[in-house]
Structures are given as C-alpha cells and as structure tokens.
Amino acid sequence: MTQSLDLTVLPIVQSPKRETPSLPGLYVATPQRRPARGRDRDRLILYLSLTGNATFGTEQIQELLSNLEQTYYQTPGSVTTAQKTVAESLNEFLLHRNLRAASSGQQIVGLFTQIVLRFNRIYQAQSGPVHSFIVASGETQYFYDPQLSGRGLGLSRTTIVRFSQADLEPNDAVVIAPQLPTSWTAESIKFAHRQGPESLKQRLLNDIGPNMSAALIQALPGKGQIRMLRPIKRQSQPPFPEPQTPQSAQKPAQERVPPPKTSIAAGAAATMASKPHTDLTRETTKKPATPDAPPYPEVTQQTTRQTTETSFQEDAKTQRTAEKEKIPSVLENSQTFTQAKRFIAAGTLQFLNWVRNITKQVLPDESIFTIPAGTMALIAIVVPVIVVILASMVYFQRGRAAQYEILFLQAVEHAEYAETLIEPNEQRLAWETTLAYINQAEAYQSTSDSKALRATALNYVDNLNVIERLDYNPALTSSLAESARITRMIADDSDLYLLNAEEGIVLRATLSSKGYVLDQTFQCGPGPYEGYVVGAILDIAALRLSGESNATILGIDSNSNLLFCGPGFPPVADSLTQDQLEWGNPKKITINMGDLYVLDPQSNAVWIYRGLDVSKEPQRFFSGQNPSLEYAIDLAVNNNTLYVLHADSHITTCEFSSIAGSPTRCEDPATFIDPREGLENGPLIAGASFNEIVFLPPPDPSIYLSDPFAQAVYHFSVQLAYQRQFRSRSQLSNDPATSFAINRSNLTIFMATGNQVYYANLP
Numbered sequence: 001m002t003q004s005l006d007l008t009v010l011p012i013v014q015s016p017k018r019e020t021p022s023l024p025g026l027y028v029a030t031p032q033r034r035p036a037r038g039r040d041r042d043r044l045i046l047y048l049s050l051t052g053n054a055t056f057g058t059e060q061i062q063e064l065l066s067n068l069e070q071t072y073y074q075t076p077g078s079v080t081t082a083q084k085t086v087a088e089s090l091n092e093f094l095l096h097r098n099l100r101a102a103s104s105g106q107q108i109v110g111l112f113t114q115i116v117l118r119f120n121r122i123y124q125a126q127s128g129p130v131h132s133f134i135v136a137s138g139e140t141q142y143f144y145d146p147q148l149s150g151r152g153l154g155l156s157r158t159t160i161v162r163f164s165q166a167d168l169e170p171n172d173a174v175v176i177a178p179q180l181p182t183s184w185t186a187e188s189i190k191f192a193h194r195q196g197p198e199s200l201k202q203r204l205l206n207d208i209g210p211n212m213s214a215a216l217i218q219a220l221p222g223k224g225q226i227r228m229l230r231p232i233k234r235q236s237q238p239p240f241p242e243p244q245t246p247q248s249a250q251k252p253a254q255e256r257v258p259p260p261k262t263s264i265a266a267g268a269a270a271t272m273a274s275k276p277h278t279d280l281t282r283e284t285t286k287k288p289a290t291p292d293a294p295p296y297p298e299v300t301q302q303t304t305r306q307t308t309e310t311s312f313q314e315d316a317k318t319q320r321t322a323e324k325e326k327i328p329s330v331l332e333n334s335q336t337f338t339q340a341k342r343f344i345a346a347g348t349l350q351f352l353n354w355v356r357n358i359t360k361q362v363l364p365d366e367s368i369f370t371i372p373a374g375t376m377a378l379i380a381i382v383v384p385v386i387v388v389i390l391a392s393m394v395y396f397q398r399g400r401a402a403q404y405e406i407l408f409l410q411a412v413e414h415a416e417y418a419e420t421l422i423e424p425n426e427q428r429l430a431w432e433t434t435l436a437y438i439n440q441a442e443a444y445q446s447t448s449d450s451k452a453l454r455a456t457a458l459n460y461v462d463n464l465n466v467i468e469r470l471d472y473n474p475a476l477t478s479s480l481a482e483s484a485r486i487t488r489m490i491a492d493d494s495d496l497y498l499l500n501a502e503e504g505i506v507l508r509a510t511l512s513s514k515g516y517v518l519d520q521t522f523q524c525g526p527g528p529y530e531g532y533v534v535g536a537i538l539d540i541a542a543l544r545l546s547g548e549s550n551a552t553i554l555g556i557d558s559n560s561n562l563l564f565c566g567p568g569f570p571p572v573a574d575s576l577t578q579d580q581l582e583w584g585n586p587k588k589i590t591i592n593m594g595d596l597y598v599l600d601p602q603s604n605a606v607w608i609y610r611g612l613d614v615s616k617e618p619q620r621f622f623s624g625q626n627p628s629l630e631y632a633i634d635l636a637v638n639n640n641t642l643y644v645l646h647a648d649s650h651i652t653t654c655e656f657s658s659i660a661g662s663p664t665r666c667e668d669p670a671t672f673i674d675p676r677e678g679l680e681n682g683p684l685i686a687g688a689s690f691n692e693i694v695f696l697p698p699p700d701p702s703i704y705l706s707d708p709f710a711q712a713v714y715h716f717s718v719q720l721a722y723q724r725q726f727r728s729r730s731q732l733s734n735d736p737a738t739s740f741a742i743n744r745s746n747l748t749i750f751m752a753t754g755n756q757v758y759y760a761n762l763p
Helices: 058-073 079-100 188-192 197-205 246-250 264-274 305-362 366-370 373-418 424-442 448-465
Strands: 005-014 026-029 043-052 108-118 121-127 131-135 140-143 162-167 173-177 212-221 226-228 467-470 486-492 495-500 505-512 515-518 527-529 532-534 539-542 553-556 561-566 569-575 588-592 595-600 605-609 632-638 641-646 651-655 665-667 692-696 702-707 712-716 722-728 739-743 748-753 756-761
Touching: 005 026, 005 043, 026 058, 026 226, 043 058, 043 212, 058 079, 079 108, 079 121, 108 173, 121 131, 140 162, 140 424, 373 424, 373 448, 424 448, 448 467, 486 539, 486 748, 495 539, 495 739, 527 569, 532 561, 532 569, 553 588, 588 632, 595 632, 632 692, 641 692, 692 739, 702 739, 722 756
Parallel strands: 005 226, 467 722, 486 739, 539 588
Antiparallel strands: 005 212, 026 043, 043 108, 108 121, 121 162, 131 140, 131 173, 173 212, 486 495, 495 505, 505 515, 527 532, 539 553, 553 561, 561 569, 588 595, 595 605, 632 641, 641 651, 651 665, 692 702, 702 712, 712 722, 739 748, 748 756
16 A cells, blocks of 8 residues: 655755745645545645846745645646646746836746655656755655756746656655755765754755755655744844944943854754744644754644744844844944045045156156046046946956856766766766756856767767767758747658648648748648638648549648648548537547547547548547546557557557457556666656657557657657657757657658757668
8 A cells, every 4th residue: 555655844045144944935735625636635845936137025925826726736637737737827927927027127037846745656847947856765866957847937938847756755855956056966965864854954054055045855654744844043143243322332341241152053942942933824722842842843733823923023023123223333334434435535536646746757748638627527437437347247257167167077076976886877867967067067158178078978878868869950941930839740751741830720841952942832721611611720640542632631620620731732621520429629630541530538539530531420449448538638540559648748558449349458557668777667758758649650660759848759669668769969949849750751850849840860
C-alpha cells in the first residue's frame, strides 16, 4: 500500500544585517470543499519569486497565490494538466500587466515553482530558471534547465512548464531557490538527509551571500498534511549607535551602557522565551510555552490569538518609539551635512583657483579664459556626462566579465567532477549542470573557452542520451506573416504543407534550388463550398485519392466539415455522417491504409471511416475496454494499433479487434522501453514533454514524438522502444517548437517554431 507523507515547509530568507522570517511568495494549500475530480488527494505548495523593475506588494502576492490555488483545485484531470492551467493563468495575468505598463518601461517576470503531494509522490512544475534539489538517502537530484523551463512567466504568450516527478521517503527533503548560491550543489547538499528543519536550515545558510530566499520542504510519516513552519524574527540591536538626546548628552559617557551582544543561538532562544508563536489557522487554543520548544515552531491550531495580538501591538509600539527616537538624530545629521557641504564647496573652490593659476603659467595664451559664460556652462555639463558614460561602460564591461568568470569557473569545476564519476545518472546530472552554468556564463559573454567546454559537455550528454545533433537552416525562401503559428506540417515528396492555426488555413510550399517556395495559387481554408460552410481548419492529414479531385491534403474544422485540397484545383467540401451517434467535437485526424480516424475526446471515442467513405456511419474503434480520452491531444495509427498521446505525455496503445467476443484491448498507460544507461522503462520518458505524435510506415516503421520545449524529436520503434533523439546543434529560437515533419523520400526533417520553419538533413 502506498505510504502517505506529511510535508513540513520552512521559508529561508536572508537579507543584509538580519534574517527575515517571512517569504510572501511561499504558499501552501489543502483541498477545498468540493474540489474538481482528481484534486481531493492533492496537497499544493506554490513558490513565486517576482523579478523586474515593477512593484508588487505582499498583499497582492498573497491574493494572487490564493486565486491560483482556486484555479488548481477547480481544474479536473491529471496533476500536470492542473499545474499547466495554473501556470497559464499566472502567465496571462503577468503578461497583461506588463503590456499595460509597457509605455513606462516597467516589467515584472515570474519565477514559479509548483509542488503537489499525492500520497508519497510529488509532482514538480517549474516555470523560469529556478533551481530545486530532491535530497534522498541514496542520491541528490538537481532540477535546473532554463531551456526546458523558459525565461519566466509574463514575457510571452507561450507558457513554458518543465514537469518532473519523484517518490519521497520519510526524512527526504526538497529545496527550492529562485537563485542558487555558489555553495549549493548536488554534492554539497547531500548532508540534508535525516536532519531536522532547524539544523538543516542553519547548514544551508552557511557560506551564502547577504541576499537569499529559498523554501525547505521535508517529508515525514503522516496522513498527507502540510505544515508551515514560521521562524521567529530575531531581536537584534540596531546597526548604528542610538542617537543622543539632549538628556542623554548631559550624562557622563561611562553611564551609557551599550546593549549586550548576543550570539545568534542565544538571540533565538531569548526570542523564543519572550515571544509567542504565530498562527495561520482560525481555531486557537492556549498552550503554555516550554523551555524545550524548537526555535522554529510548527504553525498549528494551538496558539493563543489574544497573546499574538498583544505581541503585534507591542511590536508596533516599539517600532513607533524607535521612529520617534530617530528624529533628533536626523536633525543633527541634517545640520552636520549642511556644514559638510559648505566645507566641501570651499575646498573645491580653492582647488579650482589653484588649477587656474597653474594653467595660466603653463599655457602660452590666456585667451582661453575669455570663453563666453554660456559655453563654459555647456562644457561644465557635457564633460561630467561623458566621464560618467565612459565610467559606466568600463564598469559594465568589467562587471560582465567578472560574472562570466565566476560562472565559467563553476562550469569547469562541475566538468572536472563529472569526469571522475562512473554511474551514468550521476554523470548525466553533472554534465547537465555544467551546461547550465555555461548557459549562464555565456549570457554575459561567449569565449573560445566556453565554446570548447560546451562542446565537450554536449558530447558527453549526447552520448549518454543517444542524441544526434542536426544543422537546421531556414526552409522557406520568403517569410510568413508575423502572426502565423504553424501547428501541423506534412512533407510529401517535394511538397511541404503548413497548417497556420491563427487563420485556420493550409499553405503549400514546393521545393526549388533555393529552398521551399510558397505557392500563392494554392487554396485551402475557411469559406463556402457548394452547400457547406467550412470554418477554420483544425487539423490536416495526407492522402492520395484517384479520380478527378487530385486531393493531396484533407482538412477538418470544429463542425466536422471536411475539405479536400490539391494543387491546381479548387477545394471540395464534405461533412462527416453523425446521425444517431454520440458525437462531440473532433480534435485530430489521421489516415492509415485508406481509412480515416477521428479523435473525439468529448465523446471519449475514436471514429473510423473505412475507405474514407464519409457517407456511411463510422465504426467505433473501442468495443469493450474504453480508456479515458478526456486529455488526449493527438493520435497515430499503424495498421490495427492505435497510439493516443495525452497532455501529460503518456501514451495509450490499443489493438483493434473485429472478432466477435474478442474486444479491443488497450494498455493505459503504455510502457516506454528506455535502454539508455541509468534510465528505466516506464510510462514517461525522463525530462520529456511531448505535444505531437507521428507514425511513419515501412521500410522502417517508427513512432516519432516531439518535445516542444527542448526543440527535439524522439524516435521510437512501434513497440515504443527508444532509438535516438534529434536536436539542433544551436537553439533555433526562444520560442518552443510548434510542429515537425519528416520526409523519408529525401531524408529531411522540418521543425516549426511559431512563424519560422527550419529544415535539416537526417543522418
């Protein structure tokens, strides 16, 4: 039986001069009343870090996270589906906010991590270059990949999310940080296992910079609850001596005794003895303080509200008193500052007179001192500006070089460490970490050393993951509209068909000596066609029909209208027969062996039109066992085998049966066979997120899946055994891939990212 765990959450915040106990972007939640289907077992942790030059108050952050909690628990389906919906909601909010403030130059970017606990399994979703560690007894896993998780939310209409999963055992820990201290690595953080939250937190705070924020999550045996630990704010002395009041100024100096200096541990103990625990819940019960109470108490329902309110009142009173005591000091400082200005001004005037006298003696002509006052004023303004610009250029140049040097040295250290490892998974993690540091370093500058180290790291990663790098080039001789978004491509002989989802039309490009040229005469899109009104095309499939139609492409709209398109001929429309059927809305189509297959998630069905005869009622693919297709996003067919791709990247495989008494049988989820060293077979491919599936027939029957965020195409056998992976040698664009196609006749692969289309030769 699966063991349930409790999660203990502790915010870690360090700022100059003090450690603050609160972390506004950290939020925990449990299921609401009447959550959506599948959400009642989920415990949710959200961690949002906002960067940029726009302001965002603590109350606004809490309200935003509360709304995201509502979104999660109201979204049915798989965990990853709900997490993707939450990320999309946050991205839309931040993007609209940035667009409204574009004229003022203000921008805000969200670095977002979602953690969901279900029994002993956590589901992690990262948006933006955020870091996380899962510290277990056997190993420490490091999750960081800005290429897969994107630059952050609020910058683009495309929401990028990197999903990962892991099983937790008691005493395992999870550490999340928007920015990673140089002292935190997978190797150095191994000590975290089996330590309590207080000692673990103190260990993590060692050897880090003055500004730091992170979240520590620890798993304990329990019943699936989440408890927030809230550190008590330290009582610390002011960073400067207290200002003298007129009364204190009259006292002898030896009578003014400074406050005693206390250690961090002693300060924490004193705070614990004098200050009550705060409470996040509605119910309160008096509980006497004990001398052995931990310095970071668990936020439970056993805190006295009256005591808490009294503490808040005392803190407010103390703060007001301190502010009043600062007033004399401010006045004195103001007078001192005025005197200092006068002194500096007098000294500056004497220095200028001295320079003037020296210059008169050196220069042969004193006419320079007869320059008009206006010109002298202009020189006085322009020269300092030029000096500031030059100084800034030098500062930024040297500052960027220094940042590059720090990050590059970290990459070198990880590379040297990776070369000492033997276990494949450890090697994979170390080299991927090396690449991550190189990416950060090259954001400041790129050198021959960084390029060489990148090539070395890529070579190791590619060998471990069986990746083949391709050299992509622009495929089209002319640019598509900026608003175009290619969501399906079909490569057939010398033709390339592109589905532009923004307009719901199909484009055709033909191969020439200079590349693929758009065919301006090709027509395939919405409009009236002999009694049918065809809407925006949702999906397309390749077909070869005999007869006068000469159609090469079949399209379908949301109303089940079909459009047969071919070069040099006007489109021909038809409609799918739906009489007496529980028909929903078609989403995807494919053609295999002359039969049309229609994916209809709303009716939880796949319909078959034999011989493409749409005048007859279709046949159901499922006869008995019917897997859930609610979150199906694509399909492929190989003879009698159906492959259905779901939004969480798992696949359902079904074998069609037309024999009475022998129903169609399905495997849901199907098992990926992964022979790569250190990786295991399972329902998902580690680190991959798929959005499109394609079957290519013999002579080498294969299944291809695309990972949009990695801009990668995975090659599998028809039994879903991993073969290899195609990736670009360099990143094609900052946007994820939206579609791909493979042309077997000339061994060419195509990749689309938004309105850009690229091609490469296959090995």
